[in-house]
Amino acid sequence: MGGTTSMWADGQMPSADLDPGPVQVADAKPAEAKAIVGRSPGQLALMRLRRDRTAVVSFWVLVFFILVAVLAPVIQWIYGYNATTTNSALLDDSGFPLGYLGGITFSTDNASHHIHVFGVEPTLGRDLFMQVVWGMQTSLKIAVTATVVSTILGVVVGIVSAYFGGWVDAVISWIIDYMLAFPFFLFCLAVIPVINTRLAAPGGCHCDVSPDKRVLTIIIVFSLFGWMYTARLVRGQVLSLREREYVDAARAAGAPARHILFRQLLPNLWAPILVSFSLAVPATITAEAALSFLNIGVIEPTPDLGRVINTGAQFIVGLPDPMYLVIPGIVIFILVLAFNLFGDAMRDALDPRSTR
Amino acid sequence: MTEMQNAPAGAAVAERKPAREPLLIVENLVKHFPVRGKLFRSGGAVRAVDGVDFTVAPGESLGLVGESGCGKTTTGRAVVRLLEPTGGKIVFEGRDITHLRGGALRPIRQDLQIIFQDPYSSLNPRHTVGRIVSMPLQVNGIKPPGGMRKRVQELLEIVGLNPEHYNRFPHEFSGGQRQRIGVARALALRPKLIVADEPVSALDVSIQAQIVNLLRGLQREFDLAFLFIAHDLAVVRHFSQRIAVMYLGKIVEIGDRHQIYDTPAHPYTRALLSAVPDIEVLGTARERIRLTGDVPTPLNPPSGCRFRTRCWKAQEICATKEPTLDIIGPAGQPVACHFPESGPLR
Numbered sequence: 126m127g128g129t130t131s132m133w134a135d136g137q138m139p140s141a142d143l144d145p146g147p148v149q150v151a152d153a154k155p156a157e158a159k160a161i162v163g164r165s166p167g168q169l170a171l172m173r174l175r176r177d178r179t180a181v182v183s184f185w186v187l188v189f190f191i192l193v194a195v196l197a198p199v200i201q202w203i204y205g206y207n208a209t210t211t212n213s214a215l216l217d218d219s220g221f222p223l224g225y226l227g228g229i230t231f232s233t234d235n236a237s238h239h240i241h242v243f244g245v246e247p248t249l250g251r252d253l254f255m256q257v258v259w260g261m262q263t264s265l266k267i268a269v270t271a272t273v274v275s276t277i278l279g280v281v282v283g284i285v286s287a288y289f290g291g292w293v294d295a296v297i298s299w300i301i302d303y304m305l306a307f308p309f310f311l312f313c314l315a316v317i318p319v320i321n322t323r324l325a326a327p328g329g330c331h332c333d334v335s336p337d338k339r340v341l342t343i344i345i346v347f348s349l350f351g352w353m354y355t356a357r358l359v360r361g362q363v364l365s366l367r368e369r370e371y372v373d374a375a376r377a378a379g380a381p382a383r384h385i386l387f388r389q390l391l392p393n394l395w396a397p398i399l400v401s402f403s404l405a406v407p408a409t410i411t412a413e414a415a416l417s418f419l420n421i422g423v424i425e426p427t428p429d430l431g432r433v434i435n436t437g438a439q440f441i442v443g444l445p446d447p448m449y450l451v452i453p454g455i456v457i458f459i460l461v462l463a464f465n466l467f468g469d470a471m472r473d474a475l476d477p478r479s480t481r
Numbered sequence: 482m483t484e485m486q487n488a489p490a491g492a493a494v495a496e497r498k499p500a501r502e503p504l505l506i507v508e509n510l511v512k513h514f515p516v517r518g519k520l521f522r523s524g525g526a527v528r529a530v531d532g533v534d535f536t537v538a539p540g541e542s543l544g545l546v547g548e549s550g551c552g553k554t555t556t557g558r559a560v561v562r563l564l565e566p567t568g569g570k571i572v573f574e575g576r577d578i579t580h581l582r583g584g585a586l587r588p589i590r591q592d593l594q595i596i597f598q599d600p601y602s603s604l605n606p607r608h609t610v611g612r613i614v615s616m617p618l619q620v621n622g623i624k625p626p627g628g629m630r631k632r633v634q635e636l637l638e639i640v641g642l643n644p645e646h647y648n649r650f651p652h653e654f655s656g657g658q659r660q661r662i663g664v665a666r667a668l669a670l671r672p673k674l675i676v677a678d679e680p681v682s683a684l685d686v687s688i689q690a691q692i693v694n695l696l697r698g699l700q701r702e703f704d705l706a707f708l709f710i711a712h713d714l715a716v717v718r719h720f721s722q723r724i725a726v727m728y729l730g731k732i733v734e735i736g737d738r739h740q741i742y743d744t745p746a747h748p749y750t751r752a753l754l755s756a757v758p759d760i761e762v763l764g765t766a767r768e769r770i771r772l773t774g775d776v777p778t779p780l781n782p783p784s785g786c787r788f789r790t791r792c793w794k795a796q797e798i799c800a801t802k803e804p805t806l807d808i809i810g811p812a813g814q815p816v817a818c819h820f821p822e823s824g825p826l827r
Contacts, residue, residue: 163649166606370603371613374666377561377595378617379587388616392607 170396173474180470186463194262201255205239208255208428212237215250221440222247229448243452247440257453259428264457267340267423268409271347276402278348279355280394284386286356287363298360301353309350310415317342317421336427343422347409355401362397366390396475403468407461414457430457503536504574504674504706505560510534511568512555516780528779529555531730532569534806537674542700542707544721546714546753550776552730553710554598557676560708561595562586573674591621594667598679600659604651610637610662611647617669636665641695657688664695674706681716693720714757718742726750729787730779732806736814746810746821749788754826786819794820 164172174180193200201207214236216222222245224230229244243253286297320342366372367390375389414431416422418438423429430453437450510533513526530552537543545553558564560571562578571579578589594617597603604613614633618625625632634644640661651659660680667675677696681689693716699705711717717724718738725735726747734747745751748770755770772791777783783790789799798819810816811823 163609163646163653165609165650166652369605370597370599371605373558373563374595374597374603374663375616375620377563377590377593378620378666378670379590380616380620384620389605393605 167395170471170474174470177470177474179466180474183463183466183470186459187467190261190460190463191265193258194265197258197262200258204255206237206241206252206255208259209251209426210237212245212250215241215245216247222250244448246436247449253433253449253452256428256433257430257456260430260433260453261456261460263340263423263427263429264410264413264431264460267343267347267413268406271344271351271413272402272405272409274344274348275351276355276398276405278352279357280359280398282352283356283359284363284390284394287360288367288382288386288390294360297356301356304350304353307350309412310419312350313346313416314419314421317346317416320345336423339423340427343413343416347412351405351409354405355398358397358401359394362394363390366393400468400472400475403464403471407464407468410457410461410464502539502575504539504541505537505708506572507533507535507556507560507569508572509569510556510559510566510571512552512559512564513567525780528730528782530559531779531782533727533730533732535725535732535735537706537708539673539706540700540704541723542709542721544717544724545708545710545727546712546717546724547727548712548753548776550779551727552779553712553727554678556727557595557678557708557710561593561676562590563595587621591617591670592673593676594670594672594674595676595678596660596663596667596680599683600656600663601683603663604659606651609648609650610642610654613651613662614665614669617666621670623670632669633665636668637662639668639699640665641691655688656684657691660684660688660692661695664692664699668699668703671703672705674708676708676710678710679712680709682711682713689716696720714742714753726753729776729782731787731817733788733818734810734814734816735806736810736812736816740810740812740814743825744810744812744823745826746812746814746816746823747788747818748792748794748820748822751822751826786817788818796820 224235224244229241231240231242233239235241237250239252241252241254243257245252246256282297282301286294321339367385372385372389375385380389413422414429414434417424417429417431418435420435423432425432433453434450434457437453440447440449510530511528512530513528515526533552533556535543535545545556547553555564559566562571562581566579569579570577573589573593576589578586581589608616611630611633614636615629618629618632630647634647637644637646642658642661642665646654651662654662660683664680680696681692684692696707697720700707707721709717709721711720721738723735723737724741725732726741726749727733728749734741734745734750740746741750742754745754752770752772770793774791777787777790783800785801785803786792786795786799789795792799796819802819804817804819806815806817808816808818808821810818810821
């Protein structure tokens with residue numbers, strides 16, 4: 126008690142008054158008082174993401190698939206067999222793989238003297254495992270590039286539309302509605318052959334389109350038809366964010382539009398942009414596979430999951446060789462599912478208040 | 482009396498401090514928001530601020546009070562030029578800033594800052610406190626001596642925050658602390674006038690006093706002028722030397738603290754003050770002025786005196802002739818009423 130009295134003796138009443146001086150944040154322990162570093166909303170989201178088991182699992186599945194796609198040449202080197210070598214000696218008289226389950230074999234005691242872990246392709250005898258590995262690369266390359274391009278396009282258009290408002294906004298919104306009204310696949314069926322021909326034959330010759338140019342065509346078409354969703358999302362976000370008072374504070378300080386857009390608004394747009402990106406990639410993968418399935422996407426000899434499924438579908442009807450369809454089907458299913466689960470988990474982590 | 486009638490509304494203060502020219506002069510400020518009509522038909526305009534005059538002297542605090550929707554916030558935002566005035570004139574330090582734009586406005590903005598009402602939406606959630614407070618310096622290309630970090634930490638200390646919290650994010654602070662960050666940001670450019678737009682109305686009552694006292698300390702220390710917007714009469718009384726009462730886009734009465742609180746002349750001011758609970762007379766049968774009806778729409782305000790639809794003294798003249806602030810009330814303050822009250826509030 127004596128100690129208390131002497132503490133008050135100098136007249137320094139610790140009154141509940143008005144300015145308590147430097148205010149300690151409640152959880153600031155003395156130990157970390159020296160270098161107080163706050164956790165940014167992004168870091169908090171990462172922490173939540175790490176605690177989410179679905180997110181962790183789907184993340185590692187994605188890492189695995191991406192590694193497979195990126196390291197396709199290395200895998201081919203280790204596996205020691207390539208995706209395009211045909212070998213009819215692996216097939217029976219009617220063109221179906223010898224052995225069981227589409228010719229899956231782990232022994233080298235066969236015509237190709239090599240293992241075929243996913244079996245071989247009917248009629249041509251190509252190795253399915255390498256087809257899937259390279260096909261993964263094609264699918265991811267197309268989907269990621271197209272989604273990146275369309276996301277950038279969408280962000281720019283959305284920001285411009287919302288920030289400038291007025292007739293700019295009206296025109297852009299109208300274009301967005303117009304573009305969304307297009308039946309995408311019908312449009313692809315009509316347009317892709319035209320673009321391909323243009324790309325292949327600027328001079329009017331009847332030469333074949335190179336596989337690279339076909340891939341480019343698909344990327345262009347997906348980019349042109351994918352930006353509207355992001356643009357709409359970003360437009361809405363900017364419309365709501367620009368009314369926040371911190372934007373007014375920046376304007377009152379004399380900040381130019383550049384600063385307001387890129388320093389004040391953009392950091393708050395990352396979360397929805399990331400979520401829409403991670404959900405757009407699997408959609409693009411499926412759409413690309415669908416195009417290849419319809420035979421207007423990637424064609425021979427470029428390996429592609431959709432094209433493999435297209436070929437496989439021919440052999441499931443008559444004499445059964447389901448594995449050529451089932452294996453790439455499962456792979457694409459896991460890939461898309463992992464992307465979607467991760468995108469969902471990211472949305473939950475970035476905005477914990479939202480409910481599904 | 483006659484020469485006072487010709488003087489502008491802020492004359493009383495200007496006379497007391499003859500050496501100091503008014504820092505801010507607002508003349509007949511008008512801000513209308515156009516309403517989108519149906520096709521081919523104009524929707525008219527919301528007359529949020531409809532001819533407002535006042536002055537603020539250096540180092541002085543002018544309180545702007547009135548109920549929600551009376552145009553106080555619009556006035557404040559027009560003064561710091563977040564809104565483009567529809568008409569009238571804003572003169573800051575002798576310079577007409579009513580329609581300045583972009584680069585020409587920037588030097589003025591450094592002297593004219595704003596504190597916002599909502600401490601939750603006024604700080605960017607993705608920026609650290611350091612970035613938030615240094616933003617005004619950065620966008621104006623100011624390099625403070627001793628470095629940005631030192632200046633920001635100084636500012637944090639001035640507003641009573643721990644300078645070590647430089648790297649923290651807004652969500653890690655309480656409402657009162659966030660409001661202090663907003664104050665530090667407004668102070669960064671060493672302004673001469675701060676528009677405080679209901680700076681405490683979103684805070685707990687216990688925190689309100691802290692923030693008001695902080696602002697008062699800053700006002701004395703840095704000779705800051707304030708345009709203090711509030712609907713809480715007790716807070717304004719505590720903070721402002723002079724008070725203007727707004728109703729439906731117009732100032733109805735303006736005067737110093739004692740004139741407004743002790744001898745309010747406008748019936749609306751009396752009604753406002755009468756609504757404030759008074760602990761000394763709590764429980765006793767006090768005669769309260771109860772206003773009936775709602776505030777008329779600013780889309781189509783009443784003719785003549787705008788308060789006449791709710792005023793118990795309204796006569797025919799109130800509907801035909803609009804009272805102006807040239808009328809001087811019994812206690813000497815300008816009051817826009819044909820029948821000003823006299824004497825203290827019961």
